[in-house]
Amino acid sequence: MTRGPEMAFSLCLHLHQPVGNFDHVMENAYSRCYLPLLQALSRHGTVSGLHISGCLLEWLEGHHGEYLHLLSRYLRSTGSEMLTSGYYEPILPVLRADDAADQIGAFSDRLEALGAGRPRGLWLTERVWEPALPGLLHRCGVEWAVVDDRHLQLAGSDPGEVWRPTLTEDGGRPLTLLPSSKRLRYLIPFHTVDEVREELSRMRERGVELAFYGDDGEKFGVWPGTHRLCFERGWLERFLSMLGETPGIRTISPSEAAERVRPRGPVYVPTASYREMGEWTLPVGERRRQRELSESLGEGLEDHLREGFWRSFLSRYPESGELHKLMLHLEPRVRESGDGDARASLWRSQCNCPYWHGVFGGIYLPHLREAVWTELLLAARKVLSRGEPEEVDFDLDGRRELILGGASLMAVLRPEQGLTCTSLAWTGAEVPRPLGHVLSRRIEAYHDLVREPEGDEGGEARTIHSDMEALEPGLTGLITEDGWRRCLFTDLLLPPEADVELWSAGDASVESFQDSSADWSWSAGASGAIVESVLKRGGRVVRKKIRMDPESGSIEMESVLEGGEPGVLFGVELCLNMLTASASDRFLSLDGGRRRRLGESGRRRAAAAVVADLWRDVSVDVHLGEPGDVWFAPLWSVSRSERGYEKVFQGSALMPVRPVDEDGECRVSLALRIGAAGG
Numbered sequence: 001m002t003r004g005p006e007m008a009f010s011l012c013l014h015l016h017q018p019v020g021n022f023d024h025v026m027e028n029a030y031s032r033c034y035l036p037l038l039q040a041l042s043r044h045g046t047v048s049g050l051h052i053s054g055c056l057l058e059w060l061e062g063h064h065g066e067y068l069h070l071l072s073r074y075l076r077s078t079g080s081e082m083l084t085s086g087y088y089e090p091i092l093p094v095l096r097a098d099d100a101a102d103q104i105g106a107f108s109d110r111l112e113a114l115g116a117g118r119p120r121g122l123w124l125t126e127r128v129w130e131p132a133l134p135g136l137l138h139r140c141g142v143e144w145a146v147v148d149d150r151h152l153q154l155a156g157s158d159p160g161e162v163w164r165p166t167l168t169e170d171g172g173r174p175l176t177l178l179p180s181s182k183r184l185r186y187l188i189p190f191h192t193v194d195e196v197r198e199e200l201s202r203m204r205e206r207g208v209e210l211a212f213y214g215d216d217g218e219k220f221g222v223w224p225g226t227h228r229l230c231f232e233r234g235w236l237e238r239f240l241s242m243l244g245e246t247p248g249i250r251t252i253s254p255s256e257a258a259e260r261v262r263p264r265g266p267v268y269v270p271t272a273s274y275r276e277m278g279e280w281t282l283p284v285g286e287r288r289r290q291r292e293l294s295e296s297l298g299e300g301l302e303d304h305l306r307e308g309f310w311r312s313f314l315s316r317y318p319e320s321g322e323l324h325k326l327m328l329h330l331e332p333r334v335r336e337s338g339d340g341d342a343r344a345s346l347w348r349s350q351c352n353c354p355y356w357h358g359v360f361g362g363i364y365l366p367h368l369r370e371a372v373w374t375e376l377l378l379a380a381r382k383v384l385s386r387g388e389p390e391e392v393d394f395d396l397d398g399r400r401e402l403i404l405g406g407a408s409l410m411a412v413l414r415p416e417q418g419l420t421c422t423s424l425a426w427t428g429a430e431v432p433r434p435l436g437h438v439l440s441r442r443i444e445a446y447h448d449l450v451r452e453p454e455g456d457e458g459g460e461a462r463t464i465h466s467d468m469e470a471l472e473p474g475l476t477g478l479i480t481e482d483g484w485r486r487c488l489f490t491d492l493l494l495p496p497e498a499d500v501e502l503w504s505a506g507d508a509s510v511e512s513f514q515d516s517s518a519d520w521s522w523s524a525g526a527s528g529a530i531v532e533s534v535l536k537r538g539g540r541v542v543r544k545k546i547r548m549d550p551e552s553g554s555i556e557m558e559s560v561l562e563g564g565e566p567g568v569l570f571g572v573e574l575c576l577n578m579l580t581a582s583a584s585d586r587f588l589s590l591d592g593g594r595r596r597r598l599g600e601s602g603r604r605r606a607a608a609a610v611v612a613d614l615w616r617d618v619s620v621d622v623h624l625g626e627p628g629d630v631w632f633a634p635l636w637s638v639s640r641s642e643r644g645y646e647k648v649f650q651g652s653a654l655m656p657v658r659p660v661d662e663d664g665e666c667r668v669s670l671a672l673r674i675g676a677a678g679g
Contacts, residue, residue: 006248007204010257012049012146012180012214013037014123016089017056018353020371026059033221034060035067036231042074044240049214049254050075051083051123054107055351068114075116081253084108084119084142090350093130094311094324099331103347104140120255121145121178123214125352128310129272131170138173144258146214148274149179154306155269163208165258167265176258177269180214189219189230193238197246204248210261212254224643271309278307280358281316287445313356317363318485319439320355322412322422325395327376329403333383342382349376357444357639364639364648366579369437377410377425377432384410386550388524402522404529406550409674411436415522418514419533419544421488424576426618426674428553433618435674438575438651440482441506441637447479450638450645468644478636478647482506484514486575486635486651491535491542491559494569494657500601503571504633504653513537528554539563555672564660571631571658572668576620577651578613581634585614588632588652598652601633609654612677619677622654625669629657 015034017026041048050071052060060067074080086092087107092100108119122137122145129151137145149162157166166177187196203211220236221227230236243251252260272278279287290305297305314321327349334342353360354368363369384405393400399416410432412423424436453470470476483506484490491513494503503510513535520533528549535542540563547556561570578586581599588596590606598611607627612619624630635650660666 005209006250007200007208007211008252008257008260009200009211009243009249010049010178010213010252010254011046011243012051012083012123012178012212012254013217013220014051014053014083014215015056015217016053017059018368018371019055019088019348019351019375020368022367023063026056026063029218029222030060030064030067032227032231033218035064037217037220037236038067038070038074040236040240041080042070042077044244045078046080046240046243047078047251047253048080049083049121050080050217051085053085053089054087054110055089055348057110072115075114079253080116081121081255082111082114082116082119083121083123083146083254084111084140085123085125086347086350088347088351089125089353090347091125091128091310091352091355092136093128093133094314095350096328096331097136098335100136101140102343103350104137104142108141121258126277126310127151127273128277129269131268131270134168134170134175135173137175138170142175144176144178144254146254147177147179147269147272149182150275151177151269151272152179152267154272155267157264157267160206161264163203163210163212165210165261165263166267167263168269169266174266176263177267178212178214178254178258180212184211184213185215188213188215189226189235189239193235193242196239197242200246200249210257211249212257214254273310275307277310277358280356281308281310281312282445283316284443284445288448291445310356313363317357317439318422319369319437320363321397322395323349323369323372323376324355326380326403326412326423329392329394330376330380330383334379337383339382342379345375345378345382348372349379359640359642361639361641361648363439364637364650366437366439366577366648366650369439370434370577370579373423373425373434373437374432377427377434380405380410381427381432389413389522389529391522402529402531404548404550408553409548409550409555411548411550413531413546413548415520415531415533416518417485418490418512418516418535419518419520419531419546420485420490420514421546422485424488424674426553427550428675429617433613433616435576435578435618435620436488438486438577438635439637440484440486441480441635441650443479443481444639446640446645447638450476450479452476468640470645471643472646475638475645475647479638480505483508483510484512486573486653488574488576489546489557489559490514490573491544491561492571492573492655493540493561493564494571496567496569496659498569500603500631500633503631503655504601504635511537513542516542528552553674555670555674557670557672559668561660561666562664564664564666566660566662566664568660569657570660570666570668571655572670573653573655574620574622574670575635575651575653576611578611578616579649581636581649581652583615587612588654590630596632599634599649603629603631603657606630611652611654614677617677619675621673623671624656625671631655631657
């Protein structure tokens with residue numbers, strides 16, 4: 001077969017670690033991937049495009065300044081280039097346009113200071129595309145952006161032309177799209193270098209002028225088994241040598257690729273991301289149907305299936321939607337304040353990782369949620385007015401919320417969802433301490449695939465999209481779906497025979513007043529805000545009152561049930577997130593007794609409880625008024641990570657429980673004090 005003309009190869013790598021990731025994880029990624037990868041590219045003089053997220057760049061500045069010197073030398077010596085993005089790796093379309101433009105501009109300024117010129121191209125976070133992006137990016141001086149070849153398939157492009165740079169526009173403002181080859185992304189580095197060379201040869205023979213590879217740099221050392229493959233076994237050295245030695249292939253930068261190959265267009269791309277992302281956004285039932293249909297169609301034809309839309313994560317996970325909408329609610333105030341520290345904190349709170357869930361832990365990882373909530377609280381403390389609550393439907397769910405802020409507390413109360421509290425933080429410390437970001441458990445489509453461990457797989461390199469095993473036995477017994485949102489002050493009715501296990505599993509036999517009809521009112525005074533509500537559900541009524549003083553950190557709550565069935569159990573649930581179930585410095589103590597680690601469950605008679613986090617120096621003291629039955633349990637979820645299926649601690653549940661009396665009534669009173677743990 002006659003070979004085609006010379007083909008260009010453009011290598012574009014994305015390096016990212018989320019805001020709030022553990023230092024040891026960052027160090028591991030640096031030593032096993034980021035540093036040896038850059039050293040290898042420098043040795044071979046390989047021309048590339050590099051995107052390093054602002055989160056990771058700031059960490060590198062603080063921990064490994066020598067890396068940035070090596071990076072600057074590499075860029076200058078090879079003509080390689082840096083790609084811009086939102087500074088802290090946000091999903092751009094879900095930000096306000098001015099905010100997104102400011103992030104891109106600030107990050108481009110920072111990258112220009114590295115000495116490689118003004119960035120011309122953009123790494124599109126998670127390749128989440130919406131049709132209005134060309135206008136935004138053109139405004140920011142961005143000439144081209146990396147997408148997947150699937151984006152062009154969805155736009156109806158000829159399958160034989162999806163490798164070609166493509167022009168699109170919005171309002172007459174153009175943008176070139178550089179499509180990354182799915183075939184190459186699945187080959188590199190999981191197949192032999194010879195197989196990659198053969199694929200490049202086939203592409204060249206078909207008349208392809210540009211082979212564009214844009215993917216995660218973590219594939220070269222962080223993904224399971226890839227450090228051994230790429231560096232110990234020499235795959236990366238052989239690959240880079242092959243690129244430099246194969247006749248008819250020349251490595252070029254992404255900007256050169258955008259200029260060298262004549263683009264086609266205009267082409268209009270619908271909302272899109274990579275295929276797996278679209279699958280993860282779907283409701284579990286639809287995801288199962290898609291999986292069955294994909295298997296019946298076979299390889300190749302599955303690409304013709306249309307998946308979901310990234311924004312669906314914001315409704316699928318109300319915890320994500322609350323974080324996103326509160327961020328949007330605060331953004332104009334941060335902008336108007338002109339406070340640079342508040343702006344930086346707001347931007348860090350927009351880091352995409354805790355807003356969604358796919359292969360990586362994402363929203364299931366408490367330390368990532370903790371990090372972005374902390375940043376959002378830092379911004380809020382600077383711009384949120386103290387004193388009178390703000391009544392507003394900030395999350396656009398058709399129901400009004402109350403936002404309270406003060407010297408000691410910040411909270412979101414939901415009078416129209418059972419007068420619950422879904423966000424609670426202690427703001428009396430130098431760094432705010434989020435306490436209420438508990439994730440309710442839900443069924444995920446991959447739960448169908450969880451299987452017990454079968455032993456070590458030998459450390460072989462594998463894509464994170466491959467089949468996974470459970471990382472410990474017994475996970476299938478932890479898979480559950482909560483029948484109500486796990487938060488604070490939820491009124492629950494339980495069957496007389498209910499036990500701690502049934503309650504902690506979120507069983508459907510437990511009735512929640514979160515979805516009851518409600519009449520409510522509030523007032524504010526010197527001692528804080530008072531909210532009163534009448535909750536009605538199935539002939540039962542709960543008369544509820546909460547007094548919250550954001551200045552002192554005190555909360556008083558009383559729920560009185562009327563019309564209940566005698567013998568039924570009535571409780572008010574408190575869910576708090578202290579980040580870990582096993583550490584000795586996170587504990588529950590009842591009536592001043594022994595310190596129970598938060599992984600314990602049980603029931604005891606008590607009149608007071610303390611849930612404390614000595615590591616973050618915060619505690620919640622709960623007084624029950626009179627001795628009674630107190631239930632407690634950890635909330636475990638089962639989620640998938642790049643290593644396999646694992647259980648993750650989502651928070652602690654604590655509930656005073658009382659039997660309904662012969663008159664159908666029951667009363668639960670709580671007084672909470674939130675402050676420093678005091679050692």
